[in-house]
Amino acid sequence: MKYCSIRTFALVAILLINACTSSDVSNKNYSTINIADNIGRGYLLNISEIAESVEYIPLETTDSSLVGDLSQVYYTNGFFVLNTFKNSKGILKVFDRKGQFHNTLSRLGRGPEEYTSINSIDTYKNNIVILTFHNIIEYSFDGKFIKSVPVKKEEFCNGYGNIIKIDDSHYMLITMPDSKNQNKYAAIIVDSSAKIKLSFNYPKSEIEIAKNRKKRVKGLDNPVIFSNKSLGKVVTGNDEFIISHSKEYVSIDTIYRINYGKYKTTADNIKRVNKRSKLINLYGQILEGNNHIFFNLNLRTLAHKPMKMIRRGGKDTVMLFPFSCALYDKRDGSFRLIDQPEDYQKGFIEDFEGGPAFWPSYISDDEYLVSFVNASEFIQHAQTHKVSDKFKKIADGLKETDNPVVILVKLKN
Template sequence: MDKIYLWFLLLISCSCSHTKEKVSNDMDSSLCIIDVTCEYPVEKVNIHDVADVEYVPLETTRNSLLASDCSAFRISDDYITVASGVDNGNIFFFNRKGRYLWTFNRRGGSAEEYSSITAWDADFGMQEIYIYDSFRKKIYIYSFDGRYKRSHALPMKDCTFIDLYNYDKDYLIGYNRFYDFRKKKKVDTHPYYLIDKQSGEMSSIGIVVDKPISEKVHTEIVKFPGGAYKDQVLFLITALIKNGDAFLIADYALDTIYSYRHHKLVPIAVQTPSVYASDPPVIVACELYTDSYLHFRIIPMYYNPSAPMSPMADAPELVLNRHTGKIAEWKMYDYNYSSDIERPVPTMILQSADRENYGISMFTAERLIEQYQAGGLKGELKDIASRLSIDDNDILMICKYK
């Protein structure tokens, strides 16, 4: 069983009064400044004050029971879709209220089938599903009912797309996480690509990363009699986040954070001091990008063998108000759940919505039932919990940020 060991980061207190200033660049943008050395003020935030919230219980039937690793949701005005695990191969469809509609599974060994789902997305306008199979280095395209349409063998051998999204009617966009275990580093210095939906052709969007930083902070080949395995510590972070038709590109090795929309890169924030000003490097790892907010963590990228995940797990949840330029550490609560129990900020890590300004979180049925029996729920959550069984699917919390 994997264990997460926690320890406390020591933060240096400092004054952080000015967080937005004019920065000279070729686009003459007013960039928000993220000072990674600061200790920011703490704010207790009710999610209902910053977002319109929907609770969506996903119908549980014999055909729609979701695996515990179902977390990469795709949401439109009409559908909620989700893939069931890397090796399961199911794509589930629910309507926007959570009613189960249908499932398709094209996992298999034929030319029209995938061996596993490494990454995927949906084009709700074209009603197409795109599935990336990292073992075969191919993208498979299906209709919403699972009918095979075409597939593309990617021209790059050294590519791994965990983050793959529908960009527009012509392209997918992906972030290449490929890690060379022999060199113990990422090797692609142009890791952001548009992928043509019709031809499979890949083209870099133009961002150059000279010294890439990997999500992997530790890798080791462990040998034993008769074999060996890869031991690795991987932080659950991403450099590519979708916000409607705009994409946040927050590469860990770059000081500047960009928005990419309509094939144009626009800087929106900059980190100071520089990523490589310290050893180990300190990065800004973003988790949510909306018109009003940028949610992120400040993470020192090092390996602590006694507490491997602590640099990420102990990093506070910081939020930049893009209108004011001010940054605060959010302690998030849902007053329908409990005013005393902190909740994670609904984010868009490996999620996507057809519209802008969305974030997603989840409640397990078991947790809601526990709170209901303890008298900790009210409003719509209380009503939903009263009808749940312990083995029911998760309840989505879909937030449209104001």
């Protein structure tokens, strides 16, 4: 829709002013994600309910392709980009769709085509998008420099901590909360010329919660951003509204309301919060596909089946966590908490090949969910579970020191 009259322009300006915070949202055409009414009810879900296939792709292991500890896998247009704990040295690894090593991106430095740090990564079409504190840099999968977008540091901002490239010329960034100086904005959208197109205010309710926190944990919670079909979305800390933008980047709209019910964190109950508090929070990233949204929740004492997981560190420790994976169906509005299929695993039962439980860490524009499993864990699973011949054949070809195995799950239409 094009805006071509003075009257329309004035109306848009008014909408922009009124839509700056989610507490002032006038749009009532949002869908409700009903968490409150589903507390205490969990389900074991098969991945075949939402997916049409699961594929395991061993990554080539050579001296030059060795990954080490892997933190995240991105996938787009037939290439995997691996973010490892080596990213403090500015090192990323690129593999093709078959798992063959393609390239190492290592451009850490202060030159005009280099990055000073890696705060966040996204992939878009044939490019790798890297966010430093105040700069966006894009490279091809071959490591060729494409462009740089310097993002101005505003007085309200302590830097930028996460990035999503929404379309060919727009990026969504979250600001980094500062415990001393409250951020004015939770997220911004900038274009390829570094112009700020939209700013998403922290709601007043979030600011009040931050003020009332106990001294040792004062400050705003991190915003979460995610996107689907070139529509970026923001949820700010404990706020109940998931907000988005118009296609023209001129106004802010409410897309979803999260119903926390009596378990919602407020400026009043945050004063007394403790391990026994019956409050619910979003935990970690949110992923959105065409039909579903994937959530991670901290249920605290409301967790009916706490997750039994291994905490990695200098010494691995078995711990119970009050977390839950959750699935929202955009088609019928249903919301389900997902029970842990077995100890030390989380997410969906993998009922195609008998592999380990699956929970995505990334979703591509062409509807592939992505995750990974370490080679040693893949081998062990094949030895201790009933798996398909295909899975067993892959395991038989692995060594425990090999690179991880990437998991690609194709979602149903």
